[in-house]
Amino acid sequence: xxxxxxxxxxxxxxxxxxxxxxxxxxxxxxxxxxxxxxxxxxxxxxxxxxxxxxxxxxxxxxxxxxxxxxxxxxxxxxxxxxxxxxxxxxxxxxxxxxxxxxxxxxxxxxxxxxxxxxxxxxxxxxxxxxxxxxxxxxxxxxxxxxxxxxxxxxxxxxxxxxxxxxxxxxxxxxxxxxxxxxxxxxxxxxxxxxxxxxxxxxxxxxxxxxxxxxxxxxxxxxxxxxxxxxxxxxxxxxxxxxxxxxxxxxxxxxxxxxxxxxxxxxxxxxxxxxxxxxxxxxxxxxxxxxxx
Amino acid sequence: xxxxxxxxxxxxxxxxxxxxxxxxxxxxxxxxxxxxxxxxxxxxxxxxxxxxxxxxxxxxxxxxxxxxxxxxxxxxxxxxxxxxxxxxxxxxxxxxxxxxxxxxxxxxxxxxxxxxxxxxxxxxxxxxxxxxxxxxxxxxxxxxxxxxxxxxxxxxxxxxxxxxxxxxxxxxxxxxxxxxxxxxxxxxxxxxxxxxxxxxxxxxxxxxxxxxxxxxxxxxxxxxxxxxxxxxxxxxxxxxxxxxxxxxxxxxxxxxxxxxxxxxxxxxxxxxxxxxxxxxxxxxxxxxxxxx
DNA sequence: TGTTAGTCATAGATATGGTCTATATCTCCT
DNA sequence: AGGAGATATAGACCATATCTATGACTAACA
Numbered sequence: 001x002x003x004x005x006x007x008x009x010x011x012x013x014x015x016x017x018x019x020x021x022x023x024x025x026x027x028x029x030x031x032x033x034x035x036x037x038x039x040x041x042x043x044x045x046x047x048x049x050x051x052x053x054x055x056x057x058x059x060x061x062x063x064x065x066x067x068x069x070x071x072x073x074x075x076x077x078x079x080x081x082x083x084x085x086x087x088x089x090x091x092x093x094x095x096x097x098x099x100x101x102x103x104x105x106x107x108x109x110x111x112x113x114x115x116x117x118x119x120x121x122x123x124x125x126x127x128x129x130x131x132x133x134x135x136x137x138x139x140x141x142x143x144x145x146x147x148x149x150x151x152x153x154x155x156x157x158x159x160x161x162x163x164x165x166x167x168x169x170x171x172x173x174x175x176x177x178x179x180x181x182x183x184x185x186x187x188x189x190x191x192x193x194x195x196x197x198x199x200x201x202x203x204x205x206x207x208x209x210x211x212x213x214x215x216x217x218x219x220x221x222x223x224x225x226x227x228x229x230x231x232x233x234x235x236x237x238x239x240x241x242x243x244x245x246x247x248x249x250x251x252x253x254x255x256x257x258x259x260x261x262x263x264x265x266x267x268x269x270x271x272x273x274x275x276x277x278x279x280x281x282x283x284x285x286x287x288x289x290x291x292x
Numbered sequence: 293x294x295x296x297x298x299x300x301x302x303x304x305x306x307x308x309x310x311x312x313x314x315x316x317x318x319x320x321x322x323x324x325x326x327x328x329x330x331x332x333x334x335x336x337x338x339x340x341x342x343x344x345x346x347x348x349x350x351x352x353x354x355x356x357x358x359x360x361x362x363x364x365x366x367x368x369x370x371x372x373x374x375x376x377x378x379x380x381x382x383x384x385x386x387x388x389x390x391x392x393x394x395x396x397x398x399x400x401x402x403x404x405x406x407x408x409x410x411x412x413x414x415x416x417x418x419x420x421x422x423x424x425x426x427x428x429x430x431x432x433x434x435x436x437x438x439x440x441x442x443x444x445x446x447x448x449x450x451x452x453x454x455x456x457x458x459x460x461x462x463x464x465x466x467x468x469x470x471x472x473x474x475x476x477x478x479x480x481x482x483x484x485x486x487x488x489x490x491x492x493x494x495x496x497x498x499x500x501x502x503x504x505x506x507x508x509x510x511x512x513x514x515x516x517x518x519x520x521x522x523x524x525x526x527x528x529x530x531x532x533x534x535x536x537x538x539x540x541x542x543x544x545x546x547x548x549x550x551x552x553x554x555x556x557x558x559x560x561x562x563x564x565x566x567x568x569x570x571x572x573x574x575x576x577x578x579x580x581x582x583x584x
Numbered sequence: 585t586g587t588t589a590g591t592c593a594t595a596g597a598t599a600t601g602g603t604c605t606a607t608a609t610c611t612c613c614t
Numbered sequence: 615a616g617g618a619g620a621t622a623t624a625g626a627c628c629a630t631a632t633c634t635a636t637g638a639c640t641a642a643c644a
Contacts, residue, residue: 005297006602008369020621033603035621040602045376048571051433054611054620061386061436061573062379069372073365077300080361084337087354094353141343144353279340281353298631312592325632327592346591346640591640598633608623614616 010037011049012074015067019056086121088282094123095283098134099147100200102226106246107163107270108147111291122283130199138275144284146273149201158276162291164267166244167202169259170251174236182260185215192238194229195219205268206241213263230256302329303341304366307359311348378413380574386415387575390426391439392492394518398538399455399562400439403583414575422491430567436576438565441493450568453561454583458536459494461551462543466528474552477507484530486521487511497560498533505555522548 013023014034024034038057042049049063059067086092095115099108104126116124127134127143134146135154152159169188171178178191195217196203210217220238223229230247233240234255250256272288274280280288305315306326316326330349334341341355351359378384387407391400396418408416419426419435426438427446444451461480463470470483487509488495502509512530515521522539525532526547542548564580566572572580 004602005301005369009297021619029602030604031621032605032623035623036602039622045373046380047376047574051570052610052621056620058433060571062376065375065379066372069368069375073368073372076361076365076368077297080358080365081337083357083361084339084354087357088338141350278343279352282339296631313590321631322633323592324594324634327594328631331593344592348591585644587644588642589640590642592638594637595635596633597635598631600629600631602627602629602631604625604627606624606626609621611618611620613618 007037007041007044008070009074010034011041011066012070014038014050014057015059015063016071018058021056090119090283090286091121093121093281093283094125095145095281095287096125096127096143097145097147097287098127098129098137098143100130100134101128102243102246103147103149103270104128106226106243107165108291111287115287115290119283119286131201132199135273138273144274144281145287148271148273149205150269150271152271152273156276157273159271159273160288160292162270162272164269165246166267167206167241167265168244169239169241169261170230170233170247170256171239171259172234172236172256175239175259176257178259179257182262184262185210185213185217188239188259188261189215189217192220193217194221194223194232194238194240196226196229196241197222197224202241202243202268206265209263209265299329299333299336300362301366302326303333303358304362306330306342306349307351307355308363310350314348382411382575382578383413385413385573385575386417387437387573387579388417388419388435389437389439389579390419390421390429390435392422392426393420394535394538395439395441395562396420398518398535399457400583403579407579407582411575411578423493424491427565430565436566436573437579440563440565441497442561442563444563444565448568449565451563451565452580452584454564456559456561457538458559459498459533459557460536461531461533461553462522462525462539462548463531463551464526464528464548467531467551468549470551471549474554476554477502477505477509480531480551480553481507481509484512485509486513486515486524486530486532488518488521488533489514489516494533494535494560498557501555501557 010023010027013026014020017023017026020034020038021031024031027034038050047062047066048060049066050057051060083092097108104112112124115122125143127137129137131148131152134143134148135152135157137143138146139156149165150159150161175191195206207217221232223232226242226246229240229242230250232238233242234250239259244251244258247256251258272291274284274288302315302319305318306312309315309318312326312330313323316323319326330342339354339358340352341358342349343352375384389400396404404416407414417435419429421429423440423444426435426440427449429435430438431448441457442451442453467483487498499509513524515524518534518538521532521534522542524530525534526542531551536543536550539548543550564583566576566580
């Protein structure tokens, strides 16, 4: 049986209101249209569904049975449509973001707070991982949006640049002697260096910069979180390579100071990645606007 | 939002098969039709539902949410359609018959048995009552079919005549002296008469017959069931007025004998009543055919 | 690296059939 | 009897669902 489901909508309203005329009003149709639709439905399924009275219509035994199914079905469709409106209006839905812990904590946090206050119906899912992991999450469809350090070269991704961050070397009081100087790379490498683990974008960038000048930068200590980089530097275990904006507090209070180099370290940008040629959810679209 | 529900059917199949081409086959449409339908649905609800890949389509986050509702909805419609087919094929449904106990027992029983064996999916509901009760059950829609004695004069009812029954007076051995005679009404009224309760059609018929000849027939005993009529007569409590066909066994075995009158008692027919101008269920239609 | 075979998307022509207006029929109520 | 409701019917119309033909893209493979 290959019925036009539109007929069930008419049936539902006719049964619900007990009147073809009322159903027509509810559906913005004319009474003859409804009459015709009901007749057609009855013919197609081969069962009489309504008694036609002088004051309206009422369901036959079979009509009641049909209605018990169709009513549920129509309610579900109505709920579905309401849900879709909610999703579009950002009253509902979820936003899955991938990125590094440090970017979440030091960069995204205020945006996430604002967004959550403004759209409390949207569930936030934060998935941390390295840049390649975040990219693969994106490609697998496990996240809607990736937040990583630039540059990103991947033709499947659409990247929009966000703020610029400046990385730098910092140390604690133990190395106070280095304050105010501009060190050369060789000089710096005399000291114990603390770097983020190998697979990070920041680590790759500084390693490449040293290589460009013919040096191989090998850390004495390798850690897996920005917090540890900061903590180790503060305690005098060595010189940490960190993002300046992420240690703003420590620099201001003096527990860390910046060590200047005689070469310029290029700034790096934060990139917001989504899949190219893939539709983006309303929530993700709005969040990118907010961040940007 | 006033959507064409037909679009949800297309959406369902596209999501289910993960391919617009496959959905088109399932729906006996062409691929461009499906493509167009999906696009239209997306535009109307303002949400992108599918990722278009080179090997088919897959649901977006929002699409998955919509699908969770629509899937249930479509399943219900499918169940409804199957149920309607079952009703039409008499694999399912119910048949509600109103009538007197005696007609059920002595007249309808074999038909009911046959019908039940042939259509075991149809539930039978037997509602006993007097003729006016049965008629009001019909008008209230509580039964599909009424089985009563003719004649029935009610313009709202459509009556088809069934078999002819012959009522008669019977007595037991105690009144053996009356065997073989043809009594006059006066003679009969000398004996104790046992009649069915006042509101029955049979009682009215015999009362009217006596009135027509200027007699008032008043029973000495009035009972509420045909079984009691028979039992009382057998035990010699009086002369019962019963339907000959219902005491066939007793007449044959000799526990009762018929008392002939010198006037002819007109036979009465059984009528099958349904509401005029009201659709009749498939089950009721079939049952009437079987009985007739 | 071109070829092929599978996706889905688009454009434009077509015709189905849903919808309308006008009117009839019926029932109930005054 | 007449009016005010209800649904049913007939026929015209046009919106739009659907089709054909084609394009664009991707993946797999020779």
